[in-house]
Amino acid sequence: MTSPVQQGRDALRAWSANQPENFFAADPYLQAALAAVWGQDRYQEYREELAHLGGAAAALEADVRLNHRNHNLPRLDPWDGLGQPTQPIEHHPSYHRIGTVLYGSGQLRALGEPGHWLYALSLFYLGAHLGEAGHNCPIACTAGVIKALQAVGTPAQQERWLPRLLNTEFGYAYTGAQFLTEVQGGSDVGANGLVARVADDGSYRLFGEKWFCSNAGADLILITARLEGSEPGTRGLGLFLAPRLLDDGQPNHYRIRRLKDKLGTRTMASGEIDFDGTVAEAMGTLDHGFLTAMTQVIHTSRLYNAFACLGYAQRALHLAQGYARHRQAFGQPIIRYPLVQQSLAKMAALVASQRALALHLAALQDEQERGELSPERKAALRVLVNLNKSRNAEHCRAIITEGLSVLGGNGAIESFSPMPRLLRDVVVCENWEGTHNTLYAQTLRDFSARSLHEPTLAHLRELGAGLAPDANRERLTQRLDTLSSNLQDCLNGDAARASLEIKGICRGLADVAAGLCLAREGETWPLFPGAENHPSPALLLSHFLGLGSRAEIDDLSRLEALA
Template identity: 50%
Template sequence: MKQDTTTSPSPTPSTDAVQPAQAQGREDLKAWEASQPANIYLSDAHFKRLVPLYVTGEAVEKLEADLERFGAQVVSAVDPLVRENNLHQNLPRLERYSGIGERVEKIAHHPTYHEAGRYIYGSGVMSAYAEHPNAVGVLSRFYLSSYNGEAGHNCPLACTAGVIRVLQELAPDALREKYLPGFLNRDYDKHLEGAQFLTEVQGGSDVGQNGTRAERQPDGSYRIWGEKWFCSNIDADVFLMSARPDGAQDGTRGLGLFFVPRELDDGTVNNFTIRRLKDKLGTRSMASGECDFRGARAYHMGASEDGFKNMMTLVINTSRLFNAAGCMGLARRAYITARTYAAHRHAFGQPIINYPLVQETLANLKAEVDACTSGTLHLAWLSDRNERGQAGKDEQQFLRMALNLNKVRTAKSGRWACVEGIEILGGNGAIESFSPLPRLLRDAIVFENWEGTHNTLQMQIMRDMQKYGVHEGFFSYLENRLRDCRASDQTQVETVRDIIGKSKKSLASLATLPPGAATLAMRPQMDRLAWIFYAVTRLWERGQQENAAAVDDASVQQFIAHRLLGEVDYSDSAVLSRLRTLLQDI
């Protein structure tokens, strides 16, 4: 008889079996999720130190109480709502007609959109404008809201802020009394929202080419005829629009600023149609679209010759400050996500936060977010001073130049922070369901192009330098701030003062170059000027505070070394110590 020489197959390991290393890895990830701050205001030591620097008296107590309450809600309530609302199947939809065939031009949102909105508007972020001027109070709340990226509501907040400013400064009494209370209402279910429609298909930055017409009516109102190509928050209650009154001159000087209600007094659509919604890379929970206006009733805001000026001063500059605060809110989230992950993720036997390369990446992230947040809140404070008529010439020139520098740099830094955060998470960083970083990165890329591309803002700064000499006030203001710094920071103050001197010479040399070459030579100066602004602001802040924390010392030193000097002496044993100190703060 032949013997059976076959052997039984080896048992197949169960796919459900979990190895000890895998179990530990998953427990580490659970610990990471559990380590996220329960309150983003209380956990943000740097921002907490800034608030009482720029707001005082009873106002600071009220603001801090609002921020503490909202800081908890942003994490516990708003975050999960925003995540669900941003899922593809929950994105906004265009509904042009009602169930009985009436044209309504409405946007349908998932219920989580409205639930999130109740918390965000309930924070008082728009109602704070009742205490005008109050950019610091408004943007402090907005910064916390932006922890969740655009969140479907943060672009509408920026647009609404522009409408509020126009109503406060330019509107006839009857129009202001009719609409302003609704915009200042913190009850989401009763509030009004605004939008701003400038961009047309032939171009966004070249506003002077706008072709939309405004036809004056016998009663003094206007009818708007034309197409707007990129209309964010398209379901707003009121649109601010650029349009050219019949007979007006070409270019930006002929443009007027118009207030266009979504609905007429009888509740019908105000003679506009939505072509379609934009399928955007980011900010997907907020509806953007294309609109045709076919005789929409409108009201002219301000003097006819000041339309573009008012648009820039009250609408675009306001949005640029909001954009900066939004970028820093999501950048702060990127840092928190990466910092806590590094503390719990193990590789080669220890948490990856123990490795110097990771430490330096996180330290640079924190130092830059701190610096850009400081700069943005400083500009909000200076904007309030300017609104009160308290700003001198240097302050006004500084504000004009720094607003644009800050918009460019914070937008770059917001995107960079998300990319660096994803790098810390490795492959996990690319997974939409693993962390908010992919969504934040997509939002940050859109933020970068809102309210002027980098090139557009650079050219505006160069025109302002040539026409108004704003760089002279810019440097003068910063040099004055350096006189109010701590004695213990004088070494760094002298470093910054020396760099200011070199930057003055670099800008002066632009005048010797042909125009095309000058624009190219200005590009690297843009970042350098922003870094100078942030470094001076950080040093000045410390001079106003009685007890600066060690982590704050480390943040300033790291920022100056990494960004302003662009070099680090790694032979200095204090470098690694500084990195570890800086990472003591989440």
């Protein structure tokens, strides 16, 4: 006869032992979605590497946990024993083991050819099941440097820097960073004051400080600075590229003042940096500096941000679903309780819909890179990436909080599961690369000054028109019509009022976009072995922001199917 204590611990042990061993294999939705976008041949070509990383990433959990111990966090170590400058940041060996797997997956190498964003971001998403793990932000920043070099770099710059950025050997491969924020302004980038002076040899020297510098030990830094004498505001900002080491191997005249003690993303080093004559090159034409930063660099990191949050949210779903099957309360597994099923249903529906939209955006990005996107669809992509950056992070935070509650008190315990870490990381993701308000304001400007709502709405209508005619299509298109009319009123109204109303419209548009992508993706599930038994998109949509009636949403047999 086992004691109640023993039974309780056995159930937890069974849950702990039944975590997915492969994040890709555990996810038939993702497999079905990728097979549908790429077609079977291309899917088969990539499948092996996705499955390989899915297994390798799942095996890294112990290292991620080890790296997160307070005494193993990154440390500033700028001098060697002889008082000479050295590698500025010291990381625990677990950080290097994780990096070896994530960079070794070839996710950055894939960006060397146009049309591989969906593949690269799918690999990134699998790694993000671990949380930030010290490397998500650096990988996203490196992708931004690659994209900027490809778009506006000179042939000499491309030849010099791209091979090391695309390299898969962690430690040898260069990693990138992007420093915009200063103490006086993050959202208000035009307030930036870091100065660039032209040197005698025609290169630039940077002077001043940056307040938030993630991946502070990066090899190549993209940095905004104001050329002496140029106009104020964002117009006067140039974009520069600065290597960590000069050609002679000496450090490039900047000093990390200190590392920040952060709420989340703790194993990734974010510092405050003083620049004192840092040698830099122009990245593209300097009078387009802010434009290049926004269209190439920040656009890329907003896309990556969504996949990071989604990786965390999907992991929270795995944890909560498994826990609910094993944990007993009042004589039965908690998954039998409709309230727990409702939590899991909401999480599953939100993960599926958010991911469907993110995958759609990555596929559009591929079309853009291959030169296949019309200017209208390019505009829709720009708007949807911004809307999604904000709404996706909000939903993913809600998913993880819900998952934490399914684990009850254990959900709050650091040594019990990755859940607290995932929550801390998602909160950081919500606020960098543009806060919610910044994204609402940018969208309002895009709509009112450039009429970008027109191609965006047209793109969403086109997605709706491609769906099989059913009740979901009807509901989604009705919602889109309502939002479109609210938007017109908002744009015609008073500016201060519009700045408030745009928030609900942005959220609504992002939700409809996710719903449409989910409905479209769901049409492919029955065709994919392993995904055919998943709940229908209709069922998910009825849970996704209550698109169905209350009775439909709380239908007990539906809840059970979803959970």
